[in-house]
Amino acid sequence: xxxxxxxxxxxxxxxxxxxxxxxxxxxxxxxxxxxxxxxxxxxxxxxxxxxxxxxxxxxxxxxxxxxxxxxxxxxxxxxxxxxxxxxxxxxxxxxxxxxxxxxxxxxxxxxxxxxxxxxxxxxxxxxxxxxxxxxxxxxxxxxxxxxxxxxxxxxxxxxxxxxxxxxxxxxxxxxxxxxxxxxxxxxxxxxxxxxxxxxxxx
Numbered sequence: 582x583x584x585x586x587x588x589x590x591x592x593x594x595x596x597x598x599x600x601x602x603x604x605x606x607x608x609x610x611x612x613x614x615x616x617x618x619x620x621x622x623x624x625x626x627x628x629x630x631x632x633x634x635x636x637x638x639x640x641x642x643x644x645x646x647x648x649x650x651x652x653x654x655x656x657x658x659x660x661x662x663x664x665x666x667x668x669x670x671x672x673x674x675x676x677x678x679x680x681x682x683x684x685x686x687x688x689x690x691x692x693x694x695x696x697x698x699x700x701x702x703x704x705x706x707x708x709x710x711x712x713x714x715x716x717x718x719x720x721x722x723x724x725x726x727x728x729x730x731x732x733x734x735x736x737x738x739x740x741x742x743x744x745x746x747x748x749x750x751x752x753x754x755x756x757x758x759x760x761x762x763x764x765x766x767x768x769x770x771x772x773x774x775x776x777x778x779x780x781x782x783x
Contacts, residue, residue, distance in 0.1 A: 595622065597652070599681060599688035599703075600717025603673050604632070604725035608750030609760075609776055610743070610769045611733055612658040613669065615676035616724035617684055617691070620717050624650040629719040631712040632726035644727040647720045654720075655683035656728045665772040674699035680721075694718050740766050 597619055605613040620626070626646050628639070635643070648654060657679030659672035667675065677699040681691055690704045694711040711718040730749060737745040742763050748756045752775055760775070769776045 596689045597686060598690045598692060598717060599653075599684060600694075600711070600715055600719070600721040601677050601681060601691050601698075602694040602712050602718050602722040602725055603676060604722065604729045605750070606669055606673055607752075608770075609752050609756065609773050610661070610745065610750035610766075611729065611736060612660050613664060613673050613676050614656060614658045614725045614729040614732070615673065615680040616654065616656045616721040616728070617677070617680040617688070618647060618651050618717050618720040618724060619653040619684065619686065619688060620720060621650055621652045626650055626716075626720070629716045629723070631710075631719060632722040633712075635723070637730070640723050640727050643720075643723050647724060651720065653684040653686045653688075654724060655680045655685075656724050657683055658728075658732075661768055661770055664770050668772065669770075670697070692718055694722065736768050740768065 599617045599619045601615065601617045603613060603615045605611060628643060632640055657676050659676040663675065664672040678701065681688060681701050688703050690706065691701050692711060692715055693705060693707050696707050696709060698705045698707050708715055708718060712722040733745045733749045743759050743766065744755060757775065765776050765779055771777065
């Protein structure tokens with residue numbers, strides 16, 4: 582019978598690692614969203630990828646699986662008012678902080694998509710193109726994107742004249758045309774140049 586190695590280092594428990602990503606930095610309207618996800622290695626999810634390359638129906642299906650199977654997840658946002666008062670970068674970092682802080686178990690490491698990261702209580706590491714490379718970040722990108730898209734559908738019901746259901750707040754030709762026709766609403770980011778062009782802010 583093989584004897585145990587009494588001098589072997591004890592096996593270390595896996596570090597609780599959260600993937601973190603955002604959705605909605607670029608649009609002219611609506612809040613910016615962020616999500617944090619700690620995946621369960623015993624309940625893998627097939628097909629995780631950058632949310633931008635997934636069709637809407639696939640994103641929605643994966644979002645449900647993530648919510649069901651992850652060890653912990655949280656979606657948070659920063660409002661249009663916070664974007665305009667803080668600037669979009671700082672508001673995005675705030676949304677990420679809220680998402681990580683809202684996890685039901687504390688992460689020991691946060692892997693953040695991109696090259697900028699919020700200050701967190703745990704160790705933080707940025708990952709360029711992490712939403713395509715790290716499954717936990719892919720999961721976070723999917724939750725952030727589906728949550729923001731749902732919020733833009735809510736805005737569409739309130740402000741149908743802007744067709745938020747079609748462009749999700751991005752500065753498309755259609756959105757800019759409708760802005761010229763109707764002017765900005767309360768959900769447009771007045772610190773963004775195309776909205777400033779209407780002369781509603783100094």
